[in-house]
Amino acid sequence: MLHLFENKELLLWLVPLAPLFGFLINGFFGRRMNPTSSGGVASASVIVAFLAALSLFIYHMNGQEHDVVATSLFTWMDVAGLKVNMGLHLDRLSALYMLVITGVASLIHIYSVGYMSHDEGYWRYFAYLNLFVFSMLMLVLGDSLLTLFLGWEGVGLCSYLLIGFWYKHDANCNAGKKAFIVNRVGDFGFMAGMFLLFYQFGSLSYGGDGSLEQQVAQATAAGALNLPLLNLACVCLFIGACGKSAQIPLYVWLPDAMAGPTPVSALIHAATMVTAGIYMLARLNFVFVHAETAMAIVAVTGAITALFAGTIGLVQRDIKKVLAYSTVSQLGFMFMAAGLGAFPVAVFHVFTHAFFKALLFLGSGSVIHSLEHTLGHGNPDSQDLWKMGGLKKKMPITFVTMTVGSIALAGIPLFAGFFSKDAILYTAFHRGDALGMFVYFCGLLAAICTAFYSFRLIGLTFFGKWRGEEKVYAHADESPRSMALPLIILAFFAVFAGYLWLPVAVEHLLHVESHSFQTWLAPIWAQGQAALVDGNHLKMATEHDAAALTAEWMTMGISSVVAVLVSVFAFLFYSKPENIEKVKTLALGSDGKPRFTYTLLLNKYYVDEIYNAVIIKPLKALADAAFVLVDLVIIDLVLVNGSAQLVKAGSDLMRRVQTGVVRHYLYAFAVGAVVMTTLFLLIARQ
Amino acid sequence: MLEPKTVLFLSALLFSAGMYGVLSRRNLLMLLMSLELMLNAVNIALVAYSRAWAGRQADIVGAHTGQFFTLMVMAVAASEVGIGLAIIVAIFRRKRSADSEVASELKN
Numbered sequence: 086m087l088h089l090f091e092n093k094e095l096l097l098w099l100v101p102l103a104p105l106f107g108f109l110i111n112g113f114f115g116r117r118m119n120p121t122s123s124g125g126v127a128s129a130s131v132i133v134a135f136l137a138a139l140s141l142f143i144y145h146m147n148g149q150e151h152d153v154v155a156t157s158l159f160t161w162m163d164v165a166g167l168k169v170n171m172g173l174h175l176d177r178l179s180a181l182y183m184l185v186i187t188g189v190a191s192l193i194h195i196y197s198v199g200y201m202s203h204d205e206g207y208w209r210y211f212a213y214l215n216l217f218v219f220s221m222l223m224l225v226l227g228d229s230l231l232t233l234f235l236g237w238e239g240v241g242l243c244s245y246l247l248i249g250f251w252y253k254h255d256a257n258c259n260a261g262k263k264a265f266i267v268n269r270v271g272d273f274g275f276m277a278g279m280f281l282l283f284y285q286f287g288s289l290s291y292g293g294d295g296s297l298e299q300q301v302a303q304a305t306a307a308g309a310l311n312l313p314l315l316n317l318a319c320v321c322l323f324i325g326a327c328g329k330s331a332q333i334p335l336y337v338w339l340p341d342a343m344a345g346p347t348p349v350s351a352l353i354h355a356a357t358m359v360t361a362g363i364y365m366l367a368r369l370n371f372v373f374v375h376a377e378t379a380m381a382i383v384a385v386t387g388a389i390t391a392l393f394a395g396t397i398g399l400v401q402r403d404i405k406k407v408l409a410y411s412t413v414s415q416l417g418f419m420f421m422a423a424g425l426g427a428f429p430v431a432v433f434h435v436f437t438h439a440f441f442k443a444l445l446f447l448g449s450g451s452v453i454h455s456l457e458h459t460l461g462h463g464n465p466d467s468q469d470l471w472k473m474g475g476l477k478k479k480m481p482i483t484f485v486t487m488t489v490g491s492i493a494l495a496g497i498p499l500f501a502g503f504f505s506k507d508a509i510l511y512t513a514f515h516r517g518d519a520l521g522m523f524v525y526f527c528g529l530l531a532a533i534c535t536a537f538y539s540f541r542l543i544g545l546t547f548f549g550k551w552r553g554e555e556k557v558y559a560h561a562d563e564s565p566r567s568m569a570l571p572l573i574i575l576a577f578f579a580v581f582a583g584y585l586w587l588p589v590a591v592e593h594l595l596h597v598e599s600h601s602f603q604t605w606l607a608p609i610w611a612q613g614q615a616a617l618v619d620g621n622h623l624k625m626a627t628e629h630d631a632a633a634l635t636a637e638w639m640t641m642g643i644s645s646v647v648a649v650l651v652s653v654f655a656f657l658f659y660s661k662p663e664n665i666e667k668v669k670t671l672a673l674g675s676d677g678k679p680r681f682t683y684t685l686l687l688n689k690y691y692v693d694e695i696y697n698a699v700i701i702k703p704l705k706a707l708a709d710a711a712f713v714l715v716d717l718v719i720i721d722l723v724l725v726n727g728s729a730q731l732v733k734a735g736s737d738l739m740r741r742v743q744t745g746v747v748r749h750y751l752y753a754f755a756v757g758a759v760v761m762t763t764l765f766l767l768i769a770r771q
Numbered sequence: 772m773l774e775p776k777t778v779l780f781l782s783a784l785l786f787s788a789g790m791y792g793v794l795s796r797r798n799l800l801m802l803l804m805s806l807e808l809m810l811n812a813v814n815i816a817l818v819a820y821s822r823a824w825a826g827r828q829a830d831i832v833g834a835h836t837g838q839f840f841t842l843m844v845m846a847v848a849a850s851e852v853g854i855g856l857a858i859i860v861a862i863f864r865r866k867r868s869a870d871s872e873v874a875s876e877l878k879n
Binding site for chain 2: 744746755
């Protein structure tokens with residue numbers, strides 16, 4: 086049995102294939118299985134994947150050398166110089182993602198067993214969820230950009246299926262469609278980027294001979310990089326990342342995606358799928374470091390998104406919408422880091438964010454689940470922050486774990502979010518130029534928003550007086566153990582995940598050398614960093630001088646003081662029952678109408694409306710015109726009905742020949758015979 | 772000795788008479804009779820040709836093809852009359868008339 090663990094390839098294939106197997110079982114036989122076995126199969130398959138991932142990590146990925154496990158099943162396509170294998174490539178970056186995905190997915194599967202227990206589409210839900218885990222693992226483990234794209238589309242499909250999971254409500258289906266269509270826009274960019282990369286380097290695979298890394302390295306060494314084209318390719322790829330990772334201008338689908346079941350929001354729309362864009366950037370870091378313009382675009386987009394979504398999150402009433410905008414904002418932070426060339430920091434934030442954001446979503450799911458007992462499924466009141474309050478006594482575990490999650494999200498020192506977010510802000514500050522400062526201030530303001538809405542959420546949900554119907558409060562109760570356990574485990578990581586990479590300044594102070602996260606991932610960035618000349622802003626600092634240490638202390642100090650102050654203020658304000666009324670009047674201006682800024686934020690800067698007017702309406706008009714002109718007129722009227730009418734008119738004319746009188750036929754026959762004979766004789770004579 | 776030309780003239784005469792009958796009569800029985808007339812006109816022509824070409828053909832089968840064919844036509848005509856009369860009787864039963872123009876269900 087033990088030698089099984091030594092077969093790395095087998096173990097590696099087990100990771101994605103176990104969830105696929107679970108999907109097939111649930112997909113084919115789920116309808117006939119009882120809910121317990123359906124949920125059991127799904128959870129077991131993901132846990133098997135997690136155990137396989139864990140043993141791979143423990144046995145094969147912890148050496149001093151950069152271990153890579155590569156395996157290929159068959160050649161997927163081999164055309165005109167493009168050879169793509171159906172293969173897996175496990176290096177430290179994909180190992181990290183693999184662990185986070187399978188780990189968080191295992192917890193969320195267990196949680197879902199309780200959360201979805203009353204749902205009629207139980208088996209369908211688990212089948213989709215398993216398919217999602219499979220696709221996501223293919224995305225991170227695939228050994229070329231095309232296998233990545235396979236997973237990329239797969240997760241998009243699962244996201245669509247799960248957002249519209251409760252398909253009986255139109256709004257849910259529309260949210261699913263919106264997610265799918267907006268993602269298609271991004272996918273177009275991604276594909277264009279892939280084409281451009283292939284055009285330039287003739288390869289899409291990583292690891293091994295003739296891989297993209299080698300081609301880029303050769304081109305760099307020969308000084309043959311076509312920088313404008315490379316920038317264009319990177320911008321295209323970033324558009325793809327914008328779609329999947331919900332950045333301006335393609336973020337609009339993510340808040341609507343909250344129509345899906347809450348564990349789905351936790352897994353797909355917070356912890357894993359939406360970070361696929363960061364994964365892609367980190368995976369291609371050796372390409373992106375050469376494209377400075379594209380990187381600046383990435384950083385600015387990330388910064389603007391972080392701030393923009395953060396401000397919208399301030400006033401949302403729906404508990405899941407707050408978290409959704411918070412996710413968009415945090416993804417913006419990750420892109421900020423990636424755009425400034427600090428890929429390890431971006432990945433670190435992905436890592437910590439996966440835990441505390443999944444925790445917050447699962448916690449909100451726990452609250453919703455408990456309120457839905459009385460309110461009934463799908464009642465919007467169960468998510469309305471204004472109709473909650475004082476739940477801390479009713480749901481102690483949810484309360485404690487969610488508070489831990491909020492502290493981590495708000496960036497309060499010693500919790501996971503602080504370390505990763507501060508690393509991002511420091512990176513921006515340390516850069517020192519205009520771009521760095523712009524990103525830093527956007528990030529700092531976004532961090533203030535984050536702290537505010539995190540504790541507004543806690544205050545409104547768990548403190549103060551209950552503001553909804555009495556009987557709902559009476560029946561509110563702590564969620565079952567299968568839901569509480571994942572919350573506790575995630576809360577543990579929300580506290581301690583950040584300690585894997587302490588800030589350099591803290592290490593200096595404590596005289597420790599941790600850096601474990603960064604050192605472990607270092608081989609991933611080695612090639613890209615080596616190609617950069619000193620003084621390039623995208624080159625990561627390896628040594629910290631005294632000035633850098635002071636700067637780090639300063640940014641850390643500023644962000645922690647700000648985070649703590651804003652958090653405390655928001656918490657104190659929103660936890661007092663009497664303040665709730667005050668908030669309502671605060672939102673009103675002197676003339677009694679809602680203030681402009683308030684309506685602007687509440688309506689999310691009218692972005693959906695603007696998109697509707699600028700893009701969707703003209704497209705719809707075009708589609709309507711095409712429908713009338715092409716479908717109705719050309720196809721229906723001219724081609725289909727026209728040809729039928731022509732045949733009908735012709736046959737109407739021709740059928741008169743059929744008089745039904747035998748004599749007429751005989752006449753025709755006789756005349757025909759005479760004509761034929763005459764002709765025959767005439768021809769025969771010549 | 773009859774000239775073939777004379778016989779062919781008779782055949783053409785009979786054929787034309789039959790054709791006139793087919794085209795002008797409305798009674799189905801008359802129609803059938805006229806058809807027979809046409810068939811037999813052809814028979815006469817076949818026999819006449821056979822006689823006329825008998826001396827020129829080397830093999831005996833080739834020399835008598837026309838006469839064999841006549842027998843064939845007579846057999847086919849007999850069966851045709853059998854079926855034709857049956858159809859006429861059936862039409863008469865349904866329509867109480869042997870007029871060819873009453874059976875016009877296939878119009879248009």
